[in-house]
Amino acid sequence: MMQPPSPGEAGGALDEAGSDDLEAVEGYRPGEALTAASVHVPDLDNLRDIGEASFGVAPPLSETVHGPDDRRQITTTSVYPWRAFASLLITAADGSRWIGTGWFIGPHTLMTAGHVVYIKNSGVPGRDGWVRSIQVMPGRNGNSLPYGSVTSTNFRTVSGWTNGGDENYDYGAIITxxxxxxxxxxxxxxAYSDADLRASVGNVSGYPGDKAAGTQWYDARKIASVNSRKVYYDIDTAGGQSGSAVYRIVNGQRYAFAIHAYGGATTNSGTRITSPVFNNMRTWKA
Structure with a gap:
């Protein structure tokens, strides 16, 4: 049965009237590269993407820019929707620190990648397992924290990730x-059909580690392909954006349909919000 969404929460089946669109980011044109002067080369001592804790520096990391880098910086992070995206400072069980991205789905719940909250196969003694804490900084803009921060020690993910490290189940939640x-x-x-997703524009905004620390960057592209558990897209991302929302805009409302987690040679990918994922998200939100 079709169920119209209430503000901030989608029903199990959405009204498909309306069209997908891009965010109104000043100066943004898909496929248009940044000028060299606007690209920031970070210091080597910047914190690294939490994905490296589980996967190392080889693929499948989330740091893949294909062709021209057409990401645009979001400077109005204190307004919606940008303030719903959070920069994450993650402290692993061994005390090492990493960066990631999360996004609110309710008053006290953020979604992110499973490998943000639970580290697998690091090879470092004392590092694997649940992270120790995550500092959540919504709408962060460099050194500016317009909404302050909150630290969480309460996390969720699923056994497909904790037991098997299966990328098809790489999603989790932070409870503040x-x-x-x-x-x-x-x-x-x-949770959308294959046909709906293939016709959708995916929007991604998060906190990549190849830009100035704590700055938010946005890009968008039409979805390239889908399978039963993953969504693939040529949206430029970088390490630090593990856990970003991949979302569409329908009738002016924003609905996530995947959780960004991986890079690739030609497309990046996220864990698809299927019916079981949707149900877990509703439970975690409550």
Whole structure:
């Protein structure tokens, strides 16, 4: 049965009237490269993507820019929807620190990648397993934290990731001790058909480690392909964006349909929000 979404939460089946669109980011044109002067080369001592803790520096990392880098920086991070995306400072069980991205789906719940909250196969003594803590900084813009930060030690993921490290189940959640989501807002989410996804434009915004520390960057492209568990797209991302939302815009509302987690030679990919993922997200939100 079709069920219209309430603000910030998608029903199990969404009204498909309306069209996908891009965010209104000033100066953004898909496929148009940044000028060399606007690309920031970070210091070598910047914190690294949490994906490296589980996967090392070889693929499948989330740091893949295909062809021209047409990402645009979001400087108005204190307004919706950008404030619903959070820069994450992750402290692993061994005390090492890493970066990632998360996004609110409710008053006290953020979605992210499974490997953000639970590290697998690092090869480093004492590092694997649940991370120790995550500092959540919504709408961060460099050194500016317009909504402050909150630190969480309460996480969720599924056994497909914790037991098997299976990329098809690489998604998780962060439960905050405060209702910061009521201040910054959140994204809806939905389980869509193959045909709907193939016709969709995917939007991704997060905190890549190849740009100035703590700055938010956006890109968008039409979805390239899907399978039963993954969504593939040629949207430029970089390490640090593990856990970003891949979302569409329908009738002015934003609905995530995947959780960004991996890079690739020709396309990047995210864990698809299927019906079981959707149900877990609703449970974690509650």
């Amino acid at each position: 001790p405060t209702d910061l989501g009521n201040t910054v807002g959140w994204l809806g989410f939905g």
